Structures are given as C-alpha cells and as structure tokens.
Amino acid sequence: MNISIVGDKLLIDLEWYEQLWAFTLNKTFEIPLNHIKRVSTEEPQSNWAEIRAPGTFLPGVIKAGTYYTRNGKEFWYVTRERDYLVLELEDEAFKKMVLTIEQSEAWLNRIQGER
Secondary structure (H helix, E strand, O other), rough: OOEEEEOOEEEEEOOOOHHHHHHHOOOOOEHHHHHEEEEEEOOOOOOOHHHHHEEEEOOOOOEEEEEEOEEEEEEEEEEEEEEEEEEEEOOOOOEEEEEEOOOHHHHHHHHHHHO
16 A cells, blocks of 8 residues: 655555455545544444445454444454554545554654645
8 A cells, every 4th residue: 555645635545455355346435634634543443233345354454445433434444453544534425534554653744734
C-alpha cells in the first residue's frame, strides 16, 4: 500500500494482492483532506457484530474489505502489524478507513498538518 498527498487529496494506492484480499475493484482511493474528520493511530475496536461484505477475515492475520457496522460502512485493511492509521470520514462512501501502514505516526502528523 502506498499513501501520498497530492494537492488537497490523500491518495491510498492498493497493491494487486491487497485488492484481492479486500475484494475491491478500487486500486486508488482519493479522499479530499477536508473530508477527514479525525485521524488517529489508536488501535480500533472490532467486534463480532460487523458484517463483512465482501472481504477477508483470518483472526490474527488479516482483516480486509468492506464492513458494515452500527456506525456505517467501513473499509479495513489491517494485518498483524500494530501500526494503525484510522481515518474517520464525512461525505465519502466509507465512514471510516482502518489501515496498517509503516510510519503511521508520521502520516498522522502529515495529514493533520495538511488539513
């Protein structure tokens, strides 16, 4: 996964295998920075009441794809790594995006600085 900021948008580019695990046709997510309500590196809460449609879930290994929760539609791509980047969004298809990426703390600071 590659993340970048171009102009006023956050771009999240998935590798082909990440698209496969997440069961998504989207290779790139473009999120206007002003649509990011909150960004954090805290470990997100996950529970059994989420509906995966479509996606992959192997406990302790990967959680990827679209999940429907009581908060709305969310996109997850997390692995064993504990380096989380959580984006809470408004006016987007997903209410939340939860990712594991290298240097999540640096991305948190960069996104907050650009908004």
